[in-house]
Amino acid sequence: MPTHREPALRVAGLRKAFGDHVAADDIQLTVPAGSCYGLVGPNGAGKTTTLAMAVGLLRPDAGRAEIFGVDVWSDPVRAKGLIGVLPDGNAMPERLTGREVLTYLGLLRGLPHEVVAERTGDLLQVLELDAAERTLVIEYSTGMRKKIGLAVALLHAPRLLVLDEPFEAVDPVSAATIRAILRGFIGGGGSVIISSHVMPLVEQICDHVGVISDGRVVAAGPLADVRGAATLEDTFVDLVGARPRATEGLAWLSS
Numbered sequence: 001m002p003t004h005r006e007p008a009l010r011v012a013g014l015r016k017a018f019g020d021h022v023a024a025d026d027i028q029l030t031v032p033a034g035s036c037y038g039l040v041g042p043n044g045a046g047k048t049t050t051l052a053m054a055v056g057l058l059r060p061d062a063g064r065a066e067i068f069g070v071d072v073w074s075d076p077v078r079a080k081g082l083i084g085v086l087p088d089g090n091a092m093p094e095r096l097t098g099r100e101v102l103t104y105l106g107l108l109r110g111l112p113h114e115v116v117a118e119r120t121g122d123l124l125q126v127l128e129l130d131a132a133e134r135t136l137v138i139e140y141s142t143g144m145r146k147k148i149g150l151a152v153a154l155l156h157a158p159r160l161l162v163l164d165e166p167f168e169a170v171d172p173v174s175a176a177t178i179r180a181i182l183r184g185f186i187g188g189g190g191s192v193i194i195s196s197h198v199m200p201l202v203e204q205i206c207d208h209v210g211v212i213s214d215g216r217v218v219a220a221g222p223l224a225d226v227r228g229a230a231t232l233e234d235t236f237v238d239l240v241g242a243r244p245r246a247t248e249g250l251a252w253l254s255s
């Protein structure tokens with residue numbers, strides 16, 4: 001039986017290879033309940049692969065993942081009921097309006113009609129998607145897609161939000177709205193994991209951080225412990241190895 005003392009997410013020994021390429025290798029992460037956890041790493045480091053395995057979207061070659069103590073792979077229905085996921089790429093019904101998407105997915109999750117209607121109205125308003133009431137998702141901008149994805153993730157009032165690049169392609173005003181929603185969610189007892197490349201943002205909203213490089217966790221823990229006296233950006237570059245490329249190779253750019 002899960003208890004409040006269980007971590008929001010615990011993964012151990014997670015591994016995934018695509019052909020010869022090991023995208024995630026022996027990943028260990030613990031996300032304390034009530035925390036905002038930033039998963040950072042360079043392009044192709046394995047963040048999306050790790051999160052997809054952690055939430056039951058991608059079957060690992062080895063290892064386990066637990067949400068509040070519930071095993072994602074042996075008890076998927078219970079585990080998935082505890083989480084709201086904003087996946088990378090975000091596939092969703094496209095020929096529906098935002099309101100229709102939320103209504104459809106809310107009813108599919110078994111929420112009562114009046115609850116779906118109330119929450120849908122609230123989410124569209126708070127995320128400022130209500131002005132695009134007649135717009136189909138297929139016509140949404142990338143930032144609007146992130147926002148409707150976040151609304152879908154929040155709709156069933158999960159205990160843990162897992163958000164892959166929630167701020168990518170989102171304008172500063174919408175980013176501030178999303179940050180406020182996440183703060184409110186954590187203030188209400190929720191837990192959040194976000195993957196991001198934007199270190200100042202992770203530093204601003206996260207209290208824990210995990211750094212992934214080449215499919216491995218190279219640092220993890222409370223933000224203050226991981227970054228020490230430096231900025232997260234500097235720590236990150238130190239940990240993953242700065243690889244500045246000589247610009248002489250682009251000499252043709254100089255006039």
Ligand SMILES: Nc1ncnc2c1ncn2[C@@H]1O[C@H](COP(=O)(O)OP(=O)(O)OP(=O)(O)O)[C@@H](O)[C@H]1O
Pocket residue numbers: 018021022023041042043044045046047048049050
């Ligand atoms: N379905 C797949 N088939 C083959 N290779 C894959 C697949 N998914 C991911 N990979 C590879 O696994 C590695 C890790 O990818 P992943 O998307 O997890 O990285 P990431 O840290 O999320 O990167 P980014 O920040 O660029 O989104 C990359 O080398 C990627 O090319």
